[in-house]
Amino acid sequence: MSEFERWRSREAVGPGGPLARRIPGFAPRPAQQKMAHAVEKALESRKTLVAESGTGTGKTYAYLVPALLSGLRVIVSTGTRTLQDQLFRRDLPRVRDALELPARVALLKGRGNYLCLHRLGVTAEEGRFATRAQSAEFQRIRAWAFGTRSGDIAEAGEVPEESELWPRVTSTADNCLGGQCAHYDECFVNRARREAAGAELLVVNHHLFFADLALREEGFAQLLPSADAVIFDEAHQLPEIASDFFGVTLSSHQLRNLGRDTISEDLREASGLATLRPAAEALEKAVQDFRLAFGIEARRDHWDRVAGTGAFKDALRALHEHLEELTVQLETVAGRGPGLANCARRSQALRERLERFEAGPLDEIAWFETGPRSFMLRLTPLSIAREFGSRIAGLGAKAWVYTSATLAVGEDFSHFTGQLGLEDAHTARWESPFDYASQALLYVPPGLPDPASRDYTLRVVEAALPVLRASEGRAFLLFTSHRALRIAAEQLAGRLDYPLFVQGTAARAQLLERFVAAGNGVLLGTASFWEGVDVKGPTLSCVVIDKLPFGSPEDPVLKARSEAMTAAGRNPFREFQLPEAVIALKQGAGRLIRDAADRGVLVICDPRLLSRSYGRLFLDSLPPMPLTRAQADVERFFREAGAVDTDTATL
Known part of the structure; x- marks a missing residue:
């Protein structure tokens, strides 16, 4: 037994613990220690914990340490494949090595992420490709297929993940031949599942977890091995993903x-x-x-x-x-x-x-x-609360941990827990350790019209231009619609002395890489850039948000759910639309400060933030930072930042 197996989780992430002694740059944080203790209690008691952990608290280590020390079989589910890879290839090895634990760990993705040898053969026999470039990509895939052990397409670096060829050489639940396939024994998906079945800690993603729930309901063999505990990171995504899978x-x-x-x-x-x-x-x-x-x-x-x-x-x-x-x-x-x-x-x-x-x-x-x-x-x-609750209950007595930087509205978790039917969950919240009072400034430009105005996006661009000049680029402009993004891109073209990167002109990962490499770029994005983007350093020193992210009243799902709530005598704006918008704004605002050394300005252009009574709920949910309506304060903030060293920026 390692000496560290006797540690309690709070002490393991504390000043004298193994992480502080063995992980370079690790800084003990009180909030992290408290969260690790709360997760440990949930695992020991097989209870449900809903935990909001602000940016910089180190929530990943705060749940990995108790998960590894518990001796239980634990599934960790992340929001995206990118986060899944980061967790498995970077964070998990560091913690396991620091704790000197021989725990068996495994990574399991959906079948569409693994090369299918049957479909590779079918595509080769067809020999039909739209372009010479596709034919060349196929030859690179075949060459990689001979040497790969995992078959994980993320490892085929010479072929981009957005290539149109991947769907032709990977399988889905629909087209997989199962036990009738001639390649069944050497199948990469089956190999990954066998490794998963023997793991003490298994890393999956939310889509795979819910796909497994759907298959269990239909009576098919489960994809995921039985476990004693499940930890959901980026848990704020669960209601939407569950709605897709239960439909x-x-x-x-x-x-x-x-x-x-x-x-x-x-x-x-x-x-x-x-x-x-x-x-x-x-x-x-x-x-x-x-x-x-x-x-x-x-x-x-x-x-x-x-x-x-x-x-x-x-x-x-x-x-x-x-x-x-x-x-x-x-x-x-x-x-x-x-x-x-x-x-x-x-x-x-x-x-x-x-x-x-x-x-x-x-x-x-x-x-x-x-x-x-x-x-x-x-x-x-219309609602997933009952279905989610019943399916979770059907999995037997387990510990359930739901964590994210954005689960609460103010101090209230009822919107999240109500959507998933988590009536008996224990909730806890820890603030970010970052000093937002000195690191950040919130600017609400004066004089902007109501967001319903026809020229609203044009006015937003005009309000943002002086801020972008003061920040010397180095900014995200986040929009609530693709239409607004297109208008802004047209208006900004040729008016900036900084590189302009627009969502849709290249893959998301490529745009981020180019943005960081430029050092002074301006990136325009919609929903996919509001969360899951981690750019540290002065390269991202300003985040501009065009309007409060309320869902479109014409969205069919939002409209139907609102009508159902109204019919039941409830207030859909207060109970659903407003909490959803608050959580979305917290995600967008969270792109700005990602490190203790970061400094930046958050610009929220929507005048409703200060003119409407519900604006206070948005403000109370944001990190505590000074608020100004004076452009001169923004310019002074950036002047005081001093010289910019763009070489320190990281993704």
Whole structure:
């Protein structure tokens, strides 16, 4: 037994503990010690803890230490694959080594993150690529496939993760052949699952966790091994992710893949049915026509807004008929091989989903999203509290820890716990140790109109320009809509002496790398840049937020849930829309100060922050920093910052 296995968690992260002695640069923090103790108690008692831990408290170590010292089998679930990799490859090894514990750890992602040897072979046999660049990328994937042990596509550095080839050489729950696959024994997904089954601490992500819950409900084998405790990091994302998984989804991507895979497997397994390929091609054409029935523009709306029109009904009927025809034909050839059998099963499942939409929702919200060439139909539960609670209860007695930097509204956790039905949870909150009073300044520009004004974004840009000059670039401009982002990008083009980076012009990771490398850039982003972005140092010294991030009143899910709350005699603005906006603002504001040495200005342009009574709730939820309405104060703040050393910036 290591000498450190006898440590309690609070002492292990304390001044004389193993982390302080063995991790370079580790600084003991009282809030971290308190959180580690609270997590330890939750693990020992198999209770539920909901813990908000402000930026800089070191919450990752605060839950990893008690998890490793507990001797329990623990699942840690993170918000994104990026955070999952960071936790597994950086934070977890440091803590485990410092504690000198021989704990078995493993990383498990969704199957779409692992190379599929069957689909790699199918793609090679087809030999069809849209461009020479794609063909070259495929050859690099094949070369990497011969040497990889994990099959994790994140390790194939020469092929970008956004490459269109990855969906052709990875599998989904729909198209996986399972035990019938010729590569079953050497499958990378199965290898990762075997390692996960033997791990004492397993790192997953929220999407995989909920996919496992969905499979358990349907009676299939579980993806995740049984565990004594589950720790959710970035837990504020859970309500939205759970809503997706507890609902029903049907997409153009699923239908097109079915048609394409049917043609591929027909060639591979020689069905001998001459009408099979034409039926698959007819489905693909019906999918295209159905997309056009929604209109040309990309939109997000309620199903009832389109379902009653004649043209839409005709396109829906045609889609159903072609999907049904393909299903019938696939059933006749399913015995010819595992690939065709898989296509038959998928076709039947997709037909059943389509019939759910045609029949109309029960206690669900029926809505859709469209892109330039795609559509996604969704049935989303009005509330997930009961379903989430029952499924969690069905997993047996476990410890549950939910943690994030943004879970509370002020001091109140009821919005988060109510959404997930966590009625008996113990809650705790620890402030950030950063000195916001001296490190940060909150600036609310004077004279801006109501955000509903037609020229609001133009006025925001004009208010931001002098701030950007004072900060010498080094800023994020965060918008609540893609439309506002496009307008701002057009207005700023050619008016700045600093590099301009705009979301949508490159992959998110590439934009961040270029922003940091530039040292004085200005990055414009929407939702995906409001959270999960960690840029330390003076390279990010200013965050401008265009307006308070209330959800769109026309959003179909928000609208339906608000109407249901109103019908029940509740106040949807106070009970749902306002808390959601407060938590979102906390996430955006949290991009600014990421280190004890950081200094910066947070600019919130929305005048409602000071003019409306609910503005106080937003202010009370932000870190305590001085507030000003004078541009001169902003300029003075940056002058006092002194010389800027952009070489110290890190991602």
